[in-house]
Amino acid sequence: MPASGTAGGAGSGGxxxxxxxxxxxxxxxxxxxxKRVLVTGSAGRIGRAxxxxxxxxxxxxxxxxxxxxxxxxxxxxxxxxxxxADLLARAMAGVDSLVHLAxxxxxxxxxxxxxxxxxxxxxxxxxxxxxxxxxxxxRVGVRNIILASTGQVIDGHLDDRNTPITAGMxxxxxxxxxxxxxxxxxxxxxxxxxHAMRVLAVRLGWCPRDxxxxxxxxxxxxxxxxxxxxGDAGRFFAAAVEADPxxxxxxxxxxxxxxxxxxxxxxxxxAQKWLGWRPAEQWPTGAE
Ligand SMILES: NC(=O)c1ccc[n+]([C@@H]2O[C@H](COP(=O)([O-])OP(=O)(O)OC[C@H]3O[C@@H](n4cnc5c(N)ncnc54)[C@H](O)[C@@H]3O)[C@@H](O)[C@H]2O)c1
Numbered sequence: 001m002p003a004s005g006t007a008g009g010a011g012s013g014g015x016x017x018x019x020x021x022x023x024x025x026x027x028x029x030x031x032x033x034x035k036r037v038l039v040t041g042s043a044g045r046i047g048r049a050x051x052x053x054x055x056x057x058x059x060x061x062x063x064x065x066x067x068x069x070x071x072x073x074x075x076x077x078x079x080x081x082x083x084x085a086d087l088l089a090r091a092m093a094g095v096d097s098l099v100h101l102a103x104x105x106x107x108x109x110x111x112x113x114x115x116x117x118x119x120x121x122x123x124x125x126x127x128x129x130x131x132x133x134x135x136x137x138x139r140v141g142v143r144n145i146i147l148a149s150t151g152q153v154i155d156g157h158l159d160d161r162n163t164p165i166t167a168g169m170x171x172x173x174x175x176x177x178x179x180x181x182x183x184x185x186x187x188x189x190x191x192x193x194x195h196a197m198r199v200l201a202v203r204l205g206w207c208p209r210d211x212x213x214x215x216x217x218x219x220x221x222x223x224x225x226x227x228x229x230x231g232d233a234g235r236f237f238a239a240a241v242e243a244d245p246x247x248x249x250x251x252x253x254x255x256x257x258x259x260x261x262x263x264x265x266x267x268x269x270x271a272q273k274w275l276g277w278r279p280a281e282q283w284p285t286g287a288e
Pocket of ligand 1 (some may be wrong): 039040041042043044045046047064065066067080081082083100101102104105107124125130148149150151203204205207208209
């Protein structure tokens with residue numbers, strides 16, 4: 001059974017050199033060190049891919065989710081809420097990098113529906129929960145933070161065909177979910193600039209969670225251009241964990257999608273510049 005309400009043993013990451021990967025060569029003269037990484041949302045679609053990739057590379061992974069995370073030993077398999085500040089802080093003990101993925105999913109039924117999940121899900125998980133995560137990281141002293149944002153924060157630019165969209169363009173969120181991700185990015189910026197933390201916000205493309213979403217992407221060429229395969233997502237977050245955070249600005253925004261089928265919609269250069277990461281796959285690879 002996964003540990004419920006307990007954090008796994010802390011600080012055992014050590015500095016064992018492990019296998020080299022091209023995207024991280026250059027950090028500490030080419031040797032990749034084993035990292036202890038906390039992944040929130042570790043049982044989710046992207047979380048499972050990130051955990052798997054980090055484990056393959058030899059890192060020590062602590063999962064944190066409302067439900068158990070497949071593939072992690074009980075001691076590192078924390079079942080808990082983002083609202084539990086004490087549990088978060090215990091989970092972060094000895095952690096080098098934090099990958100914050102846990103969030104309530106999008107609210108694409110809004111508008112026009114009167115009902116939406118802002119107060120019931122988005123506010124507690126994406127706003128208050130993200131604050132609890134960042135503040136626990138500050139208190140514990142986690143230095144390298146990677147936050148899962150979304151391309152939806154600049155969705156409006158796609159309507160104008162103003163592409164490829166770069167990180168410097170103004171926010172144009174379409175839905176309330178995207179508004180919570182604007183908050184997340186700005187939360188990260190505040191903590192990066194006020195405290196000794198490096199925060200990277202990554203605007204992810206579309207990694208489908210179920211057959212319905214796969215069918216939606218299959219029917220829409222533009223969605224195929226912002227498709228993100230689980231494999232590329234896992235390698236992206238692993239590169240962000242392994243790259244030297246001091247080599248990038250205290251706060252930075254990058255995009256992460258797989259290779260476009262027709263047209264490059266998001267600027268992928270910053271991710272290559274700061275993390276040495278490039279996508280390797282293309283729709284529909286990995287979509288099953
Ligand atoms: N999948 C995509 O296409 C996509 C695109 C852009 C951004 N994102 C972002 O990437 C992240 C991961 O997305 P995903 O597709 O893996 O989502 P997912 O819904 O599959 O997984 C999210 C996980 O977070 C957990 N979680 C939610 N609220 C929580 C809380 N309050 N406390 C603890 N755990 C909680 C859930 O149990 C779930 O396992 C999210 O932040 C999402 O907003 C995803």
